[in-house]
Amino acid sequence: MERLTVGVGGMTCANCATTVGDxxxxxxxVESATANFAADEATVEYDPTATEPAALVAAVREAGYEPVTAETTVGITDMTCTNCSQTVERAVGGVDGVVQVDANFAADEARVEYLADTTDRARIEDAIADAGYTPVRDEGGDGDSEADRREAARTAEIRHQRNLTLLGVVVSLPLLAFMADHLLFGGTVLPETVAGVETGWVQFGLASVAQIVLGREFYANSYDALVKNRTANMDVLIALGSSTAFGYSVVALLGVLPEAGLYFDTAALILTFITLGNYLEARSKGQASEALRSLLALEAETATVVEADDGTETESEVPLANVAVGDRLRVRPGEKIPTDGEVVAGESAVDESTVTGESVPVSKTPGDEVIGSTINEQGVLTVEATRVGEKT
Known part of the structure; x- marks a missing residue:
């Protein structure tokens, strides 16, 4: 059994506490559950194999009360596949107090909902690190925003993968030349020794550099996957293929298998090509992130909020950060629509090319949805905000 404390808002009396407890x-x-309206919390003993915190939080909400939860988004720089996302979700989901986690390897992030009274972001970051991945930690007090830290981590990852790729190319090109000479010319073009060293040992030296420098990350990630997480991912496949080719070649070079060929080139090229792919992927993510930041830069800074008082409408200009879901906004011709919403009054055509790429303005009438940062071209629209902030 595990014990979990859930903060609960909205309890005002003993009857409320009984309702939540029931x-x-x-x-x-659930083995037992008690709620204390004075402390605004509920304590639950439950079997983690039969239920999970998400079900407990849902039960509180269905009872008409609001559990005290927080949400955070943690950047992760080295997820490469769906299996990586699932591993992160399992690791973070195992942290006491985590209600829900959604990891996305394409976006390099994990969105986590958790009980603020039970856990915190630091423990979530530690769980990600223990699973073998690198979270973009919230250092606190360094003056950098979350976006700045994630961008710095992504830039460092691009530089790292680029340098590894260049090293892989340097050690792989001579191996490729040896392979071409053997397959195409029967080994008659290149000399049998280099500076007095047999070419087989030269190939061993070059491939060893690739194994140690390029392969280190793949082997470390494979260990984490197999030993810590008890699962197999893409790194395991890469490490298996490269190490098999390298190990077989070493055995052949030592004369244990006299008639066997050398495949040092294969061992190095596997790592080089995969590293090149990682570099291209990291760079494309960086370009997509830059495009997204450019799009967010088009966002309106203020909004005109419409308030009705005794049948009289008043308008006030407020910072966009102060707009809440349900607020009604007035958008005049030529202005940017401040946030995602639904048209409640007026008709117009909206230029959505910055978001959809469609150059033809889209007609909008009451009931139609509009997208934040698009431009109202003709009539005056009254829009009710449906999503604000990071949820747009």
Whole structure:
């Protein structure tokens, strides 16, 4: 059994506490549940194999009360596949107090909802690191925003993968030449020794550099996947292929298998090509991130909020950060629509080319959805905000 404390808002009396306690106790796998309206919290003992924190939080909400949760988005620089995302989700989901986690390797991030009274972002970051991945940590007090830290981490990753790729090319080109000489010319073009060293040992030296420098990350990630996370991912496949070619070649070079060929070139080229792919992927993500930042730079800085008082409408200009879901906004011709919303009054054509790429303005009438940062071209629109901030 595990014990979990859930902060609960909205409890005002003993009857509220009883309602919350009964709602939690009704969840399958809950052994006992008590709520204290004075402390604004509920304590639950439950079987983690039969239920999870997300079900407990849902039970509180269904009872009409609001669990005290927080949300955070953690940047992760080295997820490469769906398996990586699933591993992160399992690792973070195992942290006490985590309600829900959604990891996205394409976006290099994990969105986490958690019980603020039970855990915090630091523990979530530690869980990601223990799973073998690199979180963009919130250092606190360094003056950099989350976006700045993630951009710095992404830039460092691009530079790192580029340098590894260049090194891979340097050690692989001579190996490629040896392979071409052997396959195309029967080994008659290149000399049998280089500076008095047999070419087989030269190939061994070049491939060893690739194994140590380029392969280190793949082998480390494979160890984390197999030993820590008890799963296999793409790194395991890469490490298996490269190490098999390298190991077989070493055995052949030592004369254990006299008739066997050398495949040092294969061992190095596998790592080089995969590293090149990682570099191109990191660079494309960086370009996509830059395009997104450029798009966000088009966002309006203020919004005109319409308020009705005794049948009289008043307008006030407020910072965009102060706009809440449900606010009604007035958008005049030529102005940017401040945030995602729904047209409640007026008709116009909206230029959505900055978001969709469609050059022809789209007609908007009451009931139609509009996208933040697009431009109202003709009539006056009254828009009710449906998503604000990071949720747009």
């Amino acid at each position: 709602a939690l106790a009704s969840v399958a796998g």
